[in-house]
Structure formats: structure tokens, C-alpha cells
Amino acid sequence: MDIKRYMIKDTKEIRLNKLDPDDTGVFKSKKEVEAKTEELKARLAELQDILFAQKKHSLLVILQGMDSSGKDGTVKHIFSGINPQGFIVTSFKKPSLEEEAHDFLWRVHQKTPPKGYISAFNRSQYEDVLVPRVHGGLKKDDLKRRFRYIRQFEEMLVEEGTTIIKLFLHISKEKQLKKIKERLEDPKKHWKFDASDLQEREYWDDYQGAYEDVFKETSIDKAPWYWIPANHQWYRNYLTLSIVVKTLESLDLSYPKLNTPTPDISELISPRH
């Protein structure tokens, strides 16, 4: 699996409408990746166990995307097999009054993973540049500043031992409509329906442009963005797992050794007393 194909590098030329949300790489159907996906999930659980034991690195997975692009589903599918004790997911909703009284990174910084942990952000600091970019409320200079704060903040986290993966779940406008309809029709999905999603849909093109700005400003070497074609859940899951596993494998993960001389365990079980 060549994950680099999905890394957003040449950001000057980035145009989201040139990236195909229906892309499924070299695969044609879910069947072809099912076994591989299960293997990756098992591998992720192994790697997380070492990460947790070693307490040297941490991993932060940032999930962004349009409404209904599958952020919740990705968290559910990718991380359902790992030890929940070493995993923290945070959904960033509309800021509280207390959060609004601080700089926009305040609430985000608090939720960064401690060493040994994986954290997932379901939405993130990027909402604080996307929303004002689309709906106004910040001057151009203020937006630029926020981009700078984000770069500096992420660089600091990375240098201090947190690996950051930033994923943009890329769906088509048609696919979004289909998913919104499902939410209206399926009683099990009613709870996911939010009328404001329909309002935000009106701003589709603005959001796409805002995301292009985000990639230009923040796809830094230390914390790159990946675009995840997300019209097909099976490929989205397979690709995301591949990126997470590859990234963890690139770290020097190993179980720590005993830091005391190995005790002679026979003493403990011998009938001396």
C-alpha cells in the first residue's frame, strides 16, 4: 500500500475537485480488502500495546471533513479493536463559554495525547479557521495568524514526541446528499440528522476552498495532511488503517526491558518457608 500517494504535498497546486472521492486505489471491491483490513486492525492492536508499554511516543489522529463525510464511522471502524485504556477520542463541538474565553488552542492542547496514548480528534483546531473563512468573523490577518499558531503548535507537539496524522475525508456532494437522506429515512440514523447540515451544504464550494487553504497553510513536513477518498467506506477504512499502521511502524517502538536484574523466580515458589 503506497500511502504517499495520498499525502498532500504539492499544496500550491492543490485542487480538491481534481481528487476523486470514488478512488479505490488498485482495488475494485470490498471483498478484495476485507482480509487485509482485518490484518491491519490486528496489527494496530499489537502496535498500540507496545506504544502503551513503552510510553515514549504518542499518536494524534486528526479527522476533518464535510458533514457526513464519515468521521464518526472512521473512528468506530479503525479503533474498535484496540485497548480503550490507551485511546482517547475527543469530539470538538461548538465551543463552550469557558472555551470561548480562551485562545482557540486552549481546549485542543488539553486533549493532546500523553506519552503511550493514541488520541483521535473528531474535528479539531481546524474548525476555528474553516468556519470563520466560510462565514466571516475574522480578518484575513487574524486567519493568517491562526494558521501560524497551528503550525507552531503542531511542530512543538511533534518535536516533543507526538506523531500527528491529519486526515481529510473527501466525499462528493452527491454522496453527502445520499447520506443525509439515509439519516432522514432510517430510524436508527435519525439521531445523526442535524438540520444545520443542510444549511452548511449551501456553502459546499466555500468549504472546499477553505480546505484548500488549510492544506496550503498547514501541510507541513512534520505533520502532513492526507486526503482519504471517502465515498466508499471499505476503502476509506482500509486506507486509514494503512496510514495509521505505517506511521506507527516508522517509530522505534519496542517493549521496555526489565530495569531490575531478573529475579530468581524459583525462590518465590520453592518451599523454603
Add this chain to the structure above:
Amino acid sequence: MDIKRYMIKDTKEIRLNKLDPDDTGVFKSKKEVEAKTEELKARLAELQDILFAQKKHSLLVILQGMDSSGKDGTVKHIFSGINPQGFIVTSFKKPSLEEEAHDFLWRVHQKTPPKGYISAFNRSQYEDVLVPRVHGGLKKDDLKRRFRYIRQFEEMLVEEGTTIIKLFLHISKEKQLKKIKERLEDPKKHWKFDASDLQEREYWDDYQGAYEDVFKETSIDKAPWYWIPANHQWYRNYLTLSIVVKTLESLDLSYPKLNTPTPDISELISPRH
């Protein structure tokens, strides 16, 4: 009161042993500033009330200094007259395991003041450069990086609406010994005595050099350092109050206006019903 005299600007040439801890400005005795000090305390309470009502700015006062330099006493004397509802003081001690598992700014960022508030840090992020500088544990590059993180972090806070005042309480080595002795002799001060203070005293010169580095690296225009001659409590309090009050006066503080049309209050008290 010319507070600029105490602002640390020409940091290339900064030598702590050129700054007199016995300095009392143009004053010769406590008596001369007593009335002025009370006036400043009253003025501070007024300004804090507006700050709290307006909820536009916040103020962060960072207190650093050698052991026994008077950080606790400064907090007590300067801020005892203000509304505690709008004031938060945080003492940063040895990091907890949870704090150590994060970057060193993690715990500090959480305690930054929300809009409308004054926060005092009794020790701060600066301990995380001072201690490794004196006792080792970080490579030179890592220390440089931490200084950069601190600059970027403070710049961000300032640009987002927090005014930062950084105070170095400057005492002499003799004065420190005198204060340690008092703590041993006065039963009311026994609780303040910490044997490790005597150990750290051995590193006096190293700490002075470490502070000079701190000033060189972090006395930025947006968040300058002040040195506070602290051998004489009365001058230390008077000077600190002067700096805090002058700084607050430089902000555009004003009570917010009613944002509804003024209701006709006579209706509420007229005997119509």
C-alpha cells in the same frame, strides 16, 4: 514612577550582579510609599472590576525568583485587595506523572486566564528551562527549542488578548540566607522551610546565569521581563503594584454599555397593577 527603568531590554549585556537587590528607587523608607501603595491597591481593585465587567482582556502575571525571593508574599500583598472571583493563582510545583507525560506547556496553557480575569503564576514554564539548565537533563538544542516554544506561546497569548507581565524578584544571596534562618527560627514560618532550598542555594551562581539566559531568550517586546529589587518588601510591593496598575491602565478598559435600550424603570415601580 518610571517602571521602564526596571524593564529588561538590553538583554545582550544583562548581568544580574550589576542590578542592585537593595535598590529602592527615589525612596529611602517604607513610610514614604505607604500611602501611595494603598492608593495603588485601591486603583488595582477598580481596574480589575472593569476588566471583569468588560471581558475583553486578560492579564497574566508571571512570578519567578530564587527560593525565598518573596513570590508568595508578593501575591499576598499585591492581590489581597481585589475581587477573588476574577483572580486565579496557580503555583507550579514538581510536575505530576500526568503532566510529565505531556509537553511542558500543557499544564501551563490550561491555567492561562480567560478574558476578564487576572492570573498569577507562582513559578511557571520558566522552571522547565531553569532547572535543566542548572542540573542538566536537556541538551543545548532541546533548551533552545523550549525557549522558542515559550516565545511562540507567549506571543500567541498576547495577540489573542492576554497581557503578560513577567517579574523576576531579585534578592541577594545574603538576604536569602537571612530569610531561610527566619523560617527556621519563627514557629509561624516553619511550614515555609524546605531543606531542598539549602541544597539549591549551592547552585546560586548557576541559577543567576540561567536567569540571564532566560532574559536573553524571552524578554520579547510583546511580553517583557521586569527585574524587581526584592531585598526590601515595601519597595518590591510598591514597584510591582506600579507595574501592574500601569499595565492595566494602558489597556482600553471601560465598562460595557447596556446593549438593550434603557428600559423605563418608572413602569416597574408605578402602581399600574
